[in-house]
Amino acid sequence: MYLREQKKLEERLRAVLRNLYQIEPENLVIEQPPEIKFGEYALPVAFELARKLRRAPRKIAEELVSALGSVEGFAGFEVAGAGYINARLDRGAAMQEIAASSELETSSEHLHSLVEHTSINPNKAAHVGHLRNAILGDTFVRLLRAAGQKVDVQNYIDNTGVQVADIVVGLMHLEGLSLSGVQALMARLSDAGERIDFYCWDLYARASQWYEADPSQKEARKKIRLDTLHAIEQGGNDAAQIGELISTAVLRRHLETMLRLDIEYDFLPRESEILRLHFWESAFEQLKAKGVLYFETDGKNKGCWVMKRGTGRTGNALRDEAVDDLEEPAASDGPDEDAKVIVRSNGTVTYVGKDIAYHLWKFGLLGRDFGYRRFFEYPDRECWISAESSEDDHPHFGEAQAIYNVIDSRQADPQANVIEALRGLGYSEQAAHYTHFSYEMVALTPRCALELGYEVSEEDQGRPYIEVSGRKGFGVKADDLIDKLIAATQQEVDERHPERDAGKREQIAKEIAVGALRYFMLKYTRNSVIAFDFKDALSFEGETGPYIQYAVVRTRSIFRKGETTPEQALADVAGVDAAPYLAGEDADSIWQLWLRAAKTSLLLEQCIATAEPAYLARHAFQLAQDFSNFYRRHHILTEGDPAKKKLLLATAAVAQRELIRSLSRLGISAPEVM
RNA sequence: GCGCCCGUAGCUCAGCUGGAUAGAGCGAUUGCCUCCGGAGCAAUAGGUCGGGAGUUCGAAUCUCUCCGGGCGCACCA
Numbered sequence: 001m002y003l004r005e006q007k008k009l010e011e012r013l014r015a016v017l018r019n020l021y022q023i024e025p026e027n028l029v030i031e032q033p034p035e036i037k038f039g040e041y042a043l044p045v046a047f048e049l050a051r052k053l054r055r056a057p058r059k060i061a062e063e064l065v066s067a068l069g070s071v072e073g074f075a076g077f078e079v080a081g082a083g084y085i086n087a088r089l090d091r092g093a094a095m096q097e098i099a100a101s102s103e104l105e106t107s108s109e110h111l112h113s114l115v116e117h118t119s120i121n122p123n124k125a126a127h128v129g130h131l132r133n134a135i136l137g138d139t140f141v142r143l144l145r146a147a148g149q150k151v152d153v154q155n156y157i158d159n160t161g162v163q164v165a166d167i168v169v170g171l172m173h174l175e176g177l178s179l180s181g182v183q184a185l186m187a188r189l190s191d192a193g194e195r196i197d198f199y200c201w202d203l204y205a206r207a208s209q210w211y212e213a214d215p216s217q218k219e220a221r222k223k224i225r226l227d228t229l230h231a232i233e234q235g236g237n238d239a240a241q242i243g244e245l246i247s248t249a250v251l252r253r254h255l256e257t258m259l260r261l262d263i264e265y266d267f268l269p270r271e272s273e274i275l276r277l278h279f280w281e282s283a284f285e286q287l288k289a290k291g292v293l294y295f296e297t298d299g300k301n302k303g304c305w306v307m308k309r310g311t312g313r314t315g316n317a318l319r320d321e322a323v324d325d326l327e328e329p330a331a332s333d334g335p336d337e338d339a340k341v342i343v344r345s346n347g348t349v350t351y352v353g354k355d356i357a358y359h360l361w362k363f364g365l366l367g368r369d370f371g372y373r374r375f376f377e378y379p380d381r382e383c384w385i386s387a388e389s390s391e392d393d394h395p396h397f398g399e400a401q402a403i404y405n406v407i408d409s410r411q412a413d414p415q416a417n418v419i420e421a422l423r424g425l426g427y428s429e430q431a432a433h434y435t436h437f438s439y440e441m442v443a444l445t446p447r448c449a450l451e452l453g454y455e456v457s458e459e460d461q462g463r464p465y466i467e468v469s470g471r472k473g474f475g476v477k478a479d480d481l482i483d484k485l486i487a488a489t490q491q492e493v494d495e496r497h498p499e500r501d502a503g504k505r506e507q508i509a510k511e512i513a514v515g516a517l518r519y520f521m522l523k524y525t526r527n528s529v530i531a532f533d534f535k536d537a538l539s540f541e542g543e544t545g546p547y548i549q550y551a552v553v554r555t556r557s558i559f560r561k562g563e564t565t566p567e568q569a570l571a572d573v574a575g576v577d578a579a580p581y582l583a584g585e586d587a588d589s590i591w592q593l594w595l596r597a598a599k600t601s602l603l604l605e606q607c608i609a610t611a612e613p614a615y616l617a618r619h620a621f622q623l624a625q626d627f628s629n630f631y632r633r634h635h636i637l638t639e640g641d642p643a644k645k646k647l648l649l650a651t652a653a654v655a656q657r658e659l660i661r662s663l664s665r666l667g668i669s670a671p672e673v674m
Numbered sequence: 675g676c677g678c679c680c681g682u683a684g685c686u687c688a689g690c691u692g693g694a695u696a697g698a699g700c701g702a703u704u705g706c707c708u709c710c711g712g713a714g715c716a717a718u719a720g721g722u723c724g725g726g727a728g729u730u731c732g733a734a735u736c737u738c739u740c741c742g743g744g745c746g747c748a749c750c751a
Contacts, residue, residue, distance in 0.1 A: 027691070034694065044693055047731070057731080081694050082731080121751090161751050229751090271751095304749060338676095344749040351751045410745060412678065440679075441745090464743080492713075512713090523699090524687070527679060529744075536686070536700085540713050543687090543699040550713050558710050606690070618688070621698085628714060637710045652710090674713075 001098045001598040002040070003605065005073055006030055009041060009087055016067045017045075021053065036588050039078075039086035040595060046083040057083030091591055092579030098598050099570045099650055111433075112150045114362055114400035115141050118258065118265070119156040119407070121163040122247035124204045124470055125197035126257050126478040128532050129408075129442040135521040135667070136439055137406035138263040139613040142665045147608055152397050155254075156358075157270040157385075159247040163470075165229040167200055168243045170207035173224060179238045182245060195479065197253040200246065205473030233275060244272075255376050255383065257478050261514055262667050264378050267397045273370050273386040274358055280349050282368050283357035292424035293342055299335030303345030307421060308336055340417055352414050356421045363422075363430045364399030372396070402433035404611065409438040409527065437611050439526040443467050444476065445533045452476070465531035476532060485513035488538050489546075497673065508671050512546050515668040519545030522617040522666055543621050545668055548659065551624035552670040554631060555656035558649075562637050566653035573650035581644050589633050590651055593626045597658040604665070613666070620662035627655040 010028055017023045025048070033042040046061035053060060061079040068077050068085075075088040117137020120130050137153075144151045158164070171177045177185060189196050211221045231239040255265070274280070284305075287293040293305045342353040360366040372394035375385035384395060407415060415436040422431040443465035449456050454474055460466050468475035490509035497505060520537050524530050540546040559565055564572075582591050596619075603619045606612075636652060639645040660670050 029691070029693090031690090031693075038694080042694085047693075050731070084694070158751070163751075301749075306749095309747095338747095341749050346749075348749085350749075354751095409679070413746060414751095438679095443744095467744090496711090496713090528687070529680080531686080533686090539700080541700085542713095544713085546713055547699095550711085554711065554714085561710055610690080612690095614688085615690080618698090625698090629716095631710080632706095632715045635709065673711090 001094060001101060001601075002595070003599075003602045005089065005094070006041060006602075008073065009071065012068060012071050013043065013045065013064075016064060020063065020067055021049065023049070023052070033086060036592055036595070038080060038084075039088040041087040043085040043087065044083075046085065050083070061085050090579075091582040091594075092577060094598070095578055095582060095591075095594050095647075095650075096574065098594055098654060099573050110148050110150075111401040112152075112399070113144055113402045113404065114152045114154060114398070115144070115404045115406065115437075116154045116156055116362075117141075117406035117437075118254070118263075119158070120254055121158055121161065121470075122250040122254065123163040123167040123200055124250070125195065125201045126254050127442075127468055127470070127475040128478065128481060129468055129475070130254075131261075131478050131481070131517070132439065132442050132521045132530065133406055133408070134258050134263050135261065135518050136437070136526070136613060137404075138258075138261075139518070139522060139616075139665070139667055140404060140406070140437065140607075140611065142667060143604060143607050143613060143616065146665050147604060152400065153264065153266045154397070155265045155268050157247070157251055157268050159243065159251075160232050160271045160275060162225070162229055163204070164243045164247050165225060165232055165239075166207045167204055167246055168232065168239050169225055169228050170203040170210075171242055171246070172228070172239065174203070174206060174210060177242075179241055182242050186245065186249060195253060196246075197250045197257075198477065198479075200250055201470075201473060201477065204470060208471035235272070235276065252376070257482070259378070260479075260482055261518060262669075264381060265376075265383050266381070266395075267372075268375060268383065268385040269358070269370060269397075270386045271354065273388060274354055276388055277368060277370065279357040279361060279366060279368055280354055282366050283353070283360055284343070284349075286360070286425055287342070287356070287421065290425050292421055296335055296339065299337055301335065301337070301339060301341055304341045305343035306336070306339035306341050307417070307424070308339050309417070309420070352417045355414065355418050359403070359418050359422065359434070360425075361398050362400055362403050363427065365425075365427060365430070369396070369398065402435070404435045404437045406437045406439070409440055412436065412438060435611055437526075440529040441467060442530045442532050444474075445531045448476075448533045449474070451534065465529060481537065482513065482517065484534070485517055485538060486510055489513045489516070489540070492540070493674065500673075508674055511669045511671045512540070512549060512674055515545030515549050515663075516540055517545070518667050519548070519617060522613050523621075525614045526612060546674070548620050548624040548663060549668065549670055549674060551627045551631075552656055552659050552663070553672070553674050555627070555652045555659070556672060558636055558652050562649065564649065566656050569646070569649035569653040570657075573646050576643050576646050578643070578647045581647050586633070589626070589630045590647070593623075593630050593651055593655055596623050596626050597654045600658050600662060603662075616662060617666055620659065620666060623655065623659055623662065627652075627659070630655070 010030060013028060014024070017025065025045070029044055031042040031044065033039055046057040046064065049060050050057040058079060061083045065077045065079055065085055070076070073090055073093060075090045077085055077087050080086050115137055118130065118134045120126050141151050141153050171182050186196060189199055211225060212218065228239050231237050232243045234240065251268070284293075293307055296302055296304050296306050340352060341350055342356070343349055357366060361368065371387040371390040372384045373387040373391050374382055376383035405415065419431050419434050422434065445465055446456050446461045446463065449460075449466055456466070486509055489512040490506065493505045493509045493512070517537070521530075523543060555566070559569070581587055600619065603616050607616045630651060634648050636645065636648040639648055663670055
């Protein structure tokens with residue numbers, strides 16, 4: 001509603017500007033006034049015109065107001081301050097429209113998008129940082145789907161990299177296990193109900209330390225590491241099989257962990273298939289043919305295939321389509337030492353090279369495809385994994401029009417390299433729809449680190465936060481955090497609802513725990529580092545998920561006691577002349593709620609345009625705040641005036657509708673009771 | 675050396691394409707359950723928006739510069 005009226009207002013204003021001044025502004029700013037008493041829209045356009053027309057802004061504003069005349073849906077326009085034009089909606093009519101229109105207003109393109117998120121190395125348990133990644137990614141997927149896009153969700157699995165190699169080294173050289181020994185170990189862990197990813201968490205830290213532990217052995221151990229890595233890449237040996245066993249088991253655990261937060265995937269592309277299906281060879285041909293790569297014959301990169309780096313573009317810009325190719329820097333003499341190595345002098349491909357091939361595949365530009373095999377069952381969908389050959393009835397992924405890579409900000413450079421390569425190949429359309437959905441890391445506060453029993457140096461204690469490290473085994477495991485949250489919510493629920501059966505209480509506790517965790521990860525904007533602390537994460541009061549869920553629970557309670565339904569309440573308000581109840585000081589708390597509810601579509605659009613889910617999280621919270629405020633001031637069920645009572649019930653209904661809608665896009669459920 | 679991010683209330687953070695008295699949560703102080711669930715509501719205190727300069731009718735927001743903090747700039751993945 002809000003968005004539609006805004007567009008109507010904008011069109012009308014443009015017509016007026018054309019008629020009056022023959023002006024066609026590129027973008028017309030329409031703001032939301034700071035206070036509700038100023039109306040619903042504010043237009044600072046007169047200030048802009050003042051300069052061009054060399055006249056007082058207030059005069060211009062007055063002229064515009066009289067030219068605007070009356071617009072359907074609007075109660076009127078007025079000049080305020082030094083030259084603002086404030087627009088007021090016809091509250092009664094707007095209310096009716098909001099009550100009646102439950103569908104979504106959306107103007108964004110209906111693209112086929114691909115979102116990659118999670119992508120944890122399958123060699124250890126997921127930690128809080130991975131949770132931020134997965135929650136951001138999953139939420140964004142929900143936003144795109146809400147806007148009508150077809151979205152594939154991918155979780156990239158680096159199952160042949162050094163991190164998996166480190167675990168294999170740990171198993172073979174620290175634990176002295178053979179392939180059968182590893183199989184026995186896995187069976188033992190499974191029987192004991194122990195989480196293999198937790199086992200690997202410790203082993204990975206030990207292995208990482210082992211490399212450095214003995215200076216005299218350092219070189220030899222580094223060689224073991226490298227040999228193991230190569231063996232895994234090669235395949236067809238024990239190391240590779242151990243790597244496959246462990247990484248697959250850990251991957252399964254990651255999927256289980258994420259499923260606890262209602263996070264699902266469609267496809268798990270693995271590096272092993274990128275290698276064995278020769279994705280790189282195809283990419284290499286293209287890159288050479290288009291001159292994106294060239295063979296360096298001199299300097300430090302002699303014997304490598306390299307790519308020149310971008311000219312001033314940042315991988316951080318969401319869509320730098322506006323950046324047209326500037327002229328090439330003058331070809332100076334000698335080798336470009338700053339070029340990015342893609343193929344090493346020994347003929348092997350770097351990570352960026354493989355990533356270029358993978359991203360060509362994502363856009364359907366590679367000319368090769370993965371094989372597909374079933375891997376994991378969700379209640380309502382299947383998750384597929386890459387394979388060298390396909391099962392019957394397999395789906396097909398890739399060929400997306402737009403892609404989003406949820407990857408932390410430290411990888412901005414390699415991401416920019418891939419975009420650069422796409423552009424170099426002439427795929428500028430695809431490059432423009434390539435978004436590095438970047439976010440800052442989750443670190444621990446020194447206090448949190450101490451609580452967990454880690455040693456914290458004097459220097460670190462003085463810092464605002466300490467980076468987690470898988471190599472050191474330093475961090476908060478995702479499952480531990482979820483367990484802790486559930487324990488805390490369980491206790492609350494048990495106290496509040498001792499009469500309910502245990503299964504129901506457990507269900508409610510889980511929903512609240514998930515709500516708390518997801519909201520916690522979403523309320524910070526992407527480029528803010530989260531300094532993690534149990535105190536904040538385990539909070540259920542104030543700006544938290546449970547606060548919002550509680551608002552919904554209250555609305556449910558109203559309809560239960562009032563023996564009606566939200567749908568009925570919304571239907572009943574049709575035809576009621578609510579205007580008298582929507583004006584005046586006391587009515588602002590009612591109108592505020594309707595207005596906010598009308599803005600959900602606007603927020604969705606903003607979130608997608610800026611790739612920032614935090615805005616919707618905030619919106620949901622503000623909606624809950626508006627409702628709590630309204631709830632206190634207006635006693636619905638005892639209202640004596642029948643017309644007003646209908647309005648109040650409808651207000652609760654629309655609040656519930658928009659709260660549930662917003663929460664579901666955040667991946668948070670709204671329990672019946674809590 | 676080059677690039678990116680951050681610096682706003684005691685703490686943690688919002689502040690959208692420049693706009694009306696700079697907001698929220700937590701913490702502090704103080705009120706509010708004969709009334710739809712207090713995981714709540716209301717009020718008070720608390721800010722040279724890191725410093726400086728510039729652009730502008732107007733700057734927390736844009737530009738430059740300096741200070742402080744973080745992260746990238748491998749023939750590692």
